Amino acid sequence: MAEELNSANPMEQALDNFNQVQIGDVVEAEVLSVDDNQLVVGIDNSGVEGVVPLKELTSNYKADIHDLAQVGDKLELLVLRHSSSDKEDGNFVLSKRRIENRKAYQKMADRQAADEHVTGKVTGTVKSGLLVDVEGLRGFIPASMISDHYVRDLKPFVGQELELKIIEVDPSKNRFVLSHKEIALAEKAQKQAEVFAKLLPGDVVEAKVSRLTNFGAFIDLGGVDGLVHISQISYQHVDKPSDVLKVGQEVKVKVLDLDPERGRISLSIKATQPGPWEDAAQRISAGDEVDGVVKRLTDFGAFVEVLPAVEGLLHVSQISWERVNNPADVLQVGQQLHLKVLNIDPEQKRLGLSLKALTEDPHKNHHSHQNDSTKNDHYTLPKEERGFSLGDMVDPDQLQ
Structure with a gap:
């Protein structure tokens, strides 16, 4: 009878040992063998064996399992579940990676509580943000939290190391x-203070184009962007900044205005x-002859562009030897003209032009007796609200 009881003890003992190992337990185990895709381990003080698949040993699926563990190694493992197939040797499936993740999550939770920053390397992108590795733990940066401004292209961040603030740590949902953004804002504030301290309106500096928009170009002044409005890019009309500028291009800019309170710097390239x-x-x-294009028509004449951003006035009286009541009757916007320069005053931005001066007066003999009486006449022209300075016009008889 005693022999029967003794013979039953090993079986009962094995069953007791098996029942002592529960799913969710953290156990110590020794590596018994190393296969291509898994470790076979013996759980200490239990007589129970288990298996650790490669994917539960490391997150690097390309790793060589023989480089990660050797027979006789002692490992701390998490009991995941019972074995479900013959391919899984032993009674349980265990994980080393999840133990490390659990410790990593707790470490990050402690750092979040202490308001400590961490450093993470960007490993990839998804539609909604960046994937990062922080001390072996996979984290996520939403697109809205990458920078202090909207980021359209996420790919340039891949491979970069970023200082990060921990927003959420939830191991149960695998959320990290x-x-x-907060670090970027703090860095920008510091750089802004440095830039505003050394810049003054009127300063001319060389810098690079950092971003282009429909309304202008942002210029990197050393970690702080200043804006060149589209109207300040060139003296010539610019439809889109991207037509004349490229990101990374070196440009010379003049500081027009500084607004430290709003963190704004207004710049000009054309200045x-x-x-x-x-x-x-x-x-x-x-006295020169020039070619030009009619840009605008008014009741008193036409404004003709003869050089980029240089317009002269073709007064109604200088269009033809015949009387012209309305310039629009004989001219149209976009029309090409060959003209004679009557006068030019660069300081006042005045340029007087004549079309009829290049043609012979058909009434020359008939009006020749009137030349002396009209020699000193000149025209008084209305002012334009657009700020164009009109040239003083000379008597047409002086052209003969």
């Missing part, structure tokens, strides 16, 4: 959410370039 009227004074003189 981080943000770089660093010679004005069109400065160039016009070297290229055009009174």
Whole structure:
């Protein structure tokens, strides 16, 4: 009878040992063998064996399992479930990776409580943000938390290391959410203070184009962006900033205005370039013949562009030897004209032009006796609200 009881003890003992190992337990185990895709381990003080698949040993599915563990190694493991197939040796499936994840989550939760920042390496992108590795733990940065401004292209961040603030740690949902926005804002505030301290209106500096929008170009002034409005890019009309500028392009800009309270810096590219009227004074003189395009028509004449951003006035009286009541009757916007320069005053931005001066007066003999009486006449022209300075017009008889 005693022998029967003794013979039953090993079976009962094995069953007791098996029942001592519960799913969710953290156990110590020794590596008994290493196969291509799994470890076979013996759980200490239980006589129970289990298996650790490669995917539960590391998150790197390309890793060589023989580099990760050797026979005789002692491992701390989490009991996941009972074995479900013959391919899974032993009674249980265990995980080393999940133990490490659990510890990592707790470590990050402690850092969040202490309001500590962490460093993470961007490993990839998804539609809604960035994937990062923080000390072996996979985290996520939503697109809205990447920077202090909207980021359209996420790919350039891949491979970068970012300082991050921990937003959420929830191991039960496998959620580890981080943000770089707060760090970016703090860095920007510091750089802004440095830039505003050394810049003054009127300063001219060289910098790079950092971003292009429909309304202008943002210029990197050393970690702080200043704006060149589209109207300040060139003296010539610009439809889109991208037509004349590229991201990364070196440009010379003049500081127009600084607003430290709002963190805004207004810049100009065209203010660093010679004005069109400065160039016009070297290229055009009174008496020259020039080609131009009609840009605008008014009751008193036509404004004709003869050089980029340089317009002259073709007064109604200088259009034809015949009387013209309305310039629109004989001219149209976009029309090409060949003209004579009557006068030019670059400082006042005045340019007087004549069309009829290049043709012979059909009434020359009939009106020749009137020349002396009209020699000193000149025209008084209305002012335009657009700020164009109108040229003083000379008597047409002086052209003969």
